[in-house]
Amino acid sequence: MNSVIKVRSLHKKFGKVHAVRGIDLAVERGSVYGLIGPNGAGKTTVLRMLVDIIRPTSGSVSVLGHAPRSSRPGLRRRIGYLPGELRLNERTSGASLLRHLADISGPVAPGVTDELAERLDLDLRRPVRTLSKGNRQKLGLIQAFMHRPELLILDEPTSGLDPLVQREFLALVREAREAGQTVLLSSHVLSEIQHSADLAAVLAQGRIVAEGGIASLRLTGTSRVRGLLSGTTVEEVREALAGPDRVDDLEDLDLHSIGEDQVGFSGVLRGQADPLVKSLSRFTVRDLTIEEPDLEETVLSLYEHTGDAS
Structure with a gap:
């Protein structure tokens, strides 16, 4: 060529x-x-x-x-x-x-x-x-x-x-x-x-x-995730994400209680979704969304990974 x-x-x-x-x-x-x-x-x-x-x-x-x-x-x-x-x-x-x-x-x-x-x-x-x-x-x-x-x-x-x-x-x-x-x-x-x-x-x-x-x-390697789990607590979800199937690529994690037995979560996933899905499989997943981030966020991420984040 x-x-x-x-x-x-x-x-x-x-x-x-x-x-x-x-x-x-x-x-x-x-x-x-x-x-x-x-x-x-x-x-x-x-x-x-x-x-x-x-x-x-x-x-x-x-x-x-x-x-x-x-x-x-x-x-x-x-x-x-x-x-x-x-x-x-x-x-x-x-x-x-x-x-x-x-x-x-x-x-x-x-x-x-x-x-x-x-x-x-x-x-x-x-x-x-x-x-x-x-x-x-x-x-x-x-x-x-x-x-x-x-x-x-x-x-x-x-x-x-x-x-x-x-x-x-x-x-x-x-x-x-x-x-x-x-x-x-x-x-x-x-x-x-x-x-x-x-x-x-x-x-x-x-x-x-x-x-x-x-x-x-890495245009497809960074995703925004959010979801809703039931029948659990913030502590149990945090332990699951840090367990045998730990999700090392989940950043900016936010866990919060909704009512008595529901937990909402959000974060940025840098990598494959499979470890996250396996970690959450022990809970009742009411909602799970994995979406592409906006371009500004992706460009900032690329700056960080190439050392150009000046």
């Missing part, structure tokens, strides 16, 4: 604001790569530098073997780009707009735009000015995918989409990868990256704080 995107020591400053701080990045051909981080982490700035909307303060960028700042229109036609802030000509219909964009981006096979519109449930006859945020986002996705580019660069691609359309988008990403296309997408939604990307980088404050395979990033 060879790198479709190569970024080395990339910096971007806007006056006194250091938005991107020395990022190194390589995206291999035929892969799906995710950039994940909270709003303001630097994701959009990185993507805009890849398509030469803005230029680096320092560092090097190569996209499809070329430097974006010296590239010609031929390079841009090999890329499908969806910006985070989508601005469309509102004085035309969706179909007319896509025909105009097809003249710019390159050949679009007959029937492709109609097929994509059907899959995303978008009426292309409607004027752009009448479209909701979600339908405008669908139009943006169609223009990015329709000419089947070698490289797709997608900034927050599911913003404004309902869950069914989000699922269809993930199917489009899988199909693009199977066809040999390369996809770089950004998101602040953990599950979106987990369900679509082969590799990912976590950005915070303009830096990559973790990078690698999805499983290795």
Whole structure:
């Protein structure tokens, strides 16, 4: 495999604001790569530098073997780009707009735009000015995918989409990868990256704080747990969690009595749920919830584990 995107020591400053701080990045051909981080982490700035909307303060960028700042229109036609802030000509219909964009981006096979519109449930006859945020986002996705580019660069691609359309988008990403296309997408939604990307980088404050395979990033290793047990006491539950099946990875544990014989609990689980379930199996479990933490909490955890928690 060879790198479709190569970024080395990339910096971007806007006056006194250091938005991107020395990022190194390589995206291999035929892969799906995710950039994940909270709003303001630097994701959009990185993507805009890849398509030469803005230029680096320092560092090097190569996209499809070329430097974006010296590239010609031929390079841009090999890329499908969806910006985070989508601005469309509102004085035309969706179909007319896509025909105009097809003249710019390159050949679009007959029937492709109609097929994509059907899959995303978008009426292309409607004027752009009448479209909701979600339908405008669908139009943006169609223009990015329709000419089947070698490289797709997608900034927050599911913003404004309902869950069914989000699922269809993930199917489009899988199909693009199977066809040999390369996809770089950004998101602040953990599950979106987990369900679509082969590799990912976590950005915070303009830096990559973790990078690698999805499983290795501990994105799925930290969960919030809470529950309700009956027929027991706080002391008995505490002893069970410290017993033979002790749960070493349960942190910030809060145990509290509810009525005479019920105990509520909550905590952060860093690891597998199996030891916790075994420890609680001796009690009557009235309720047990294990949920993904929000992104801010996960990024803070990654800071702690990489020594960047300054």
